[in-house]
Amino acid sequence: QKEVEQNSGPLSVPEGAIASLNCTYSDRGSQSFFWYRQYSGKSPELIMSIYSNGDKEDGRFTAQLNKASQYVSLLIRDSQPSDSATYLCAVLGYGGSQGNLIFGKGTKLSVKP
Amino acid sequence: DAGVTQSPTHLIKTRGQHVTLRCSPISGHKSVSWYQQVLGQGPQFIFQYYEKEERGRGNFPDRFSARQFPNYSSELNVNALLLGDSALYLCASSISGTNQETQYFGPGTRLLVL
Numbered sequence: 001q002k003e004v005e006q007n008s009g010p011l012s013v014p015e016g017a018i019a020s021l022n023c024t025y026s027d028r029g030s031q032s033f034f035w036y037r038q039y040s041g042k043s044p045e046l047i048m049s050i051y052s053n054g055d056k057e058d059g060r061f062t063a064q065l066n067k068a069s070q071y072v073s074l075l076i077r078d079s080q081p082s083d084s085a086t087y088l089c090a091v092l093g094y095g096g097s098q099g100n101l102i103f104g105k106g107t108k109l110s111v112k113p
Numbered sequence: 114d115a116g117v118t119q120s121p122t123h124l125i126k127t128r129g130q131h132v133t134l135r136c137s138p139i140s141g142h143k144s145v146s147w148y149q150q151v152l153g154q155g156p157q158f159i160f161q162y163y164e165k166e167e168r169g170r171g172n173f174p175d176r177f178s179a180r181q182f183p184n185y186s187s188e189l190n191v192n193a194l195l196l197g198d199s200a201l202y203l204c205a206s207s208i209s210g211t212n213q214e215t216q217y218f219g220p221g222t223r224l225l226v227l
Contacts, residue, residue: 031213046217
């Protein structure tokens with residue numbers, strides 16, 4: 001059973017701080033990783049995708065991938081109250097499971113003004 | 114460009130009834146995937162369709178079925194509804210549904226079974 005694990009939180013950070021969200025996955029052969037943001041009552045919205053080991057930066061967001069440790073993280077710099085949401089880590093299946101996104105339960109982030 | 118659209122937005126049904134949910138993918142996308150999200154959980158994969166063919170199926174009972182039309186829109190059907198089918202049903206589209214492709218989600222259909 002392929003699994004994606006996230007700390008459910010809630011994670012609370014003050015406005016302007018760095019929020020660090022973590023995710024581990026069980027299938028060592030996984031190649032494609034995604035972070036989605038989901039506001040309460042809304043659908044998931046893509047923030048970042050990452051496929052290679054290392055860091056990938058997009059504005060205030062940085063995704064980090066370490067395939068040897070089977071670990072993906074998302075850093076949010078200069079956190080804003082509007083970043084308060086649930087962050088979903090997802091791993092894309094491959095081979096016979098291609099097209100199947102496997103999600104963690106999500107980490108709820110609260111940014112306090 | 115329009116994103117993924119889904120209809121209806123909300124639906125209330127009673128146990129034992131049947132429901133049909135609809136999805137239109139982003140223009141140019143040929144793959145549609147369906148997910149079920151219950152409260153407090155991440156989305157769970159139900160089906161993927163590409164070029165009208167089922168490419169993948171998650172661990173859901175046969176009460177769940179889907180199809181894709183020539184214009185790449187898709188329907189998800191659920192028969193003999195149970196209380197536990199109450200959830201947010203999400204449709205996601207991608208160009209061809211293969212590895213390293215991003216899936217973009219529609220707004221979802223919120224189903225309540227009474």
